[in-house]
Amino acid sequence: MISKTAMAAGLFAALNICTFAARAEADVTPRTYTYGTPLDIRQVISMTQDDSVTxxxxxxxxxxxxxxxxxxxxxxxxxxxxxxxxx
Structure with a gap:
């Protein structure tokens, strides 16, 4: 019983982290990187890219x-x- 509860709690926490990142991204206007853009990165939350197999x-x-x-x-x-x- 305890292991099922722990697994459910872990899954719930992981889903909350994912939705937090999605909500945070939705409220921010993205900047486009150009050469020389100053970067101030303390912690990366997520990285995505267009799908391409080539x-x-x-x-x-x-x-x-x-x-x-x-x-x-x-x-x-x-x-x-x-x-x-x-x-």
Missing amino acids: CGIVDARMTYLDSTGATQVLDYRKFADGCNNDN
Whole structure:
């Protein structure tokens, strides 16, 4: 019984963290990264990217906390994860 309760509590906590990150991201206007953009990243909350199975450039988004604890969202471009296996 205790293990089921502990697992349910852990699942509930994980779901709350995910919804907190989604709510925080919805309230913030994303900035687009350009070369030289100053970054103030204390803790990364989430990183997402467009789905791509091939190697190429994709759009990505990072949600993070800055040094004041405020949630920030940064859009940027990166090589897709499909490029990791190419030489």
